[in-house]
Amino acid sequence: MKSTLFSTFLSLIVAFATAAETEQVIDHQYIEQLAEKTIVDNLTVTSGANIQVKVMPLDKRIKIQPCQQPLSASLSTKKHSRNQYVKIQCLDEKPWQLFVSARVETMVPVLVATTNIARGSTLDNSNMKVEMRRQHSVRGEVLDSAEIVAGARSNRNISSGQAIHKKLICLVCKGExxxxxxxxxxxxxxxxxxxxxxxxxxxxxxxxxxxxxxxxxxxxxxxxxxxxxx
Missing domain, CATH: 2.30.30.760 (SH3 type barrels.)
Structure with a gap:
């Protein structure tokens, strides 16, 4: 009898220990980091570009319940959207879910003028450079490399800080x-x-x-x- 009780008691201890090991330590920071990772892992970034993710802090009044299963995280918005929402779910016997919002900025390399460039001027390292700019602010077919257009000429006036579009320059110019x-x-x-x-x-x-x-x-x-x- 004593042996049976001891075995039962030991089984309960092992069960509680296993549950404790399985249960994740979840807090606001963990949820926010999981949301950021989910966004980064799911967004497609073009060559040379990078993304900046700013997760909105969770309301401190939200109490995060424990979960004995790994949390599920998925995007609930379109991948190209600047405003992202990540759905976080606990799928154990007492399920719960919450949404985390984030702001996403995709930065892309853009060739820009570093000084005013008059029409007919030659482009070189003294008047242009590549810098990272927010993709949503980029309009038209801009260039992303200085090397390929070094020696080209402007066929229009280009203002300092202006993105250099293909239509603004000629690598082959009429009459040459x-x-x-x-x-x-x-x-x-x-x-x-x-x-x-x-x-x-x-x-x-x-x-x-x-x-x-x-x-x-x-x-x-x-x-x-x-x-x-x-």
């Missing part, structure tokens, strides 16, 4: 000499030509072959260089 590269998988031919229109990286422009006089369309590849895929 260009190198025309005609290529396929087997060979490549270079010849001289003259640009008949302005173009930025990736744009299609019309160029005149100096030798043949033929006018063709080509894609801007670099400063004063265009490519024709044969």
């Amino acid at each position: 000499s260009v190198t025309i590269i005609a290529s396929n998988n087997s060979f490549s031919i270079k010849t001289a030509g003259t640009a008949l229109s302005n173009g930025s990286i990736g744009d299609e422009v019309r160029v005149k072959n100096t030798r043949s006089g033929r006018v063709v369309s080509a894609r801007v590849n670099a400063i004063n260089q265009v490519i024709i895929n044969l």
Whole structure:
């Protein structure tokens, strides 16, 4: 009889100990950190960009109940939204849930003018730089690298601090000499030509072959260089 009682008592101790080990220590800070991690893990960030997550502190009057199961966390808003809500759930025998709000800012690299740039001026490291800006404030097809446009010219006035868009500059400028590269998988031919229109990286422009006089369309590849895929 004593042996049976002792065994029962020991089983109860083990059961309580196991429950204590399983039960998470949950407080406001834990919930807020879980919400932030859930947002970071679920958002897709483009190359070179980063996100800044600011979780709104939970009301101190909210009492967090214990939970014997790992908490479940999921986004309850669209991934691209700046205002995020994370649903936190406890799914044990006494379930509960709450929502945590957060502000998300996606920062992207943007090429900007560091001084006023007059129309026709050459772009270089003295008048432009890359800086991180809030994605929602970026408009149009901006550039994110100074290297690829160094040596290009502005075809409009650009104000200091203004984002440099493709349309504001020309890597190939009308009336200037260009190198025309005609290529396929087997060979490549270079010849001289003259640009008949302005173009930025990736744009299609019309160029005149100096030798043949033929006018063709080509894609801007670099400063004063265009490519024709044969």
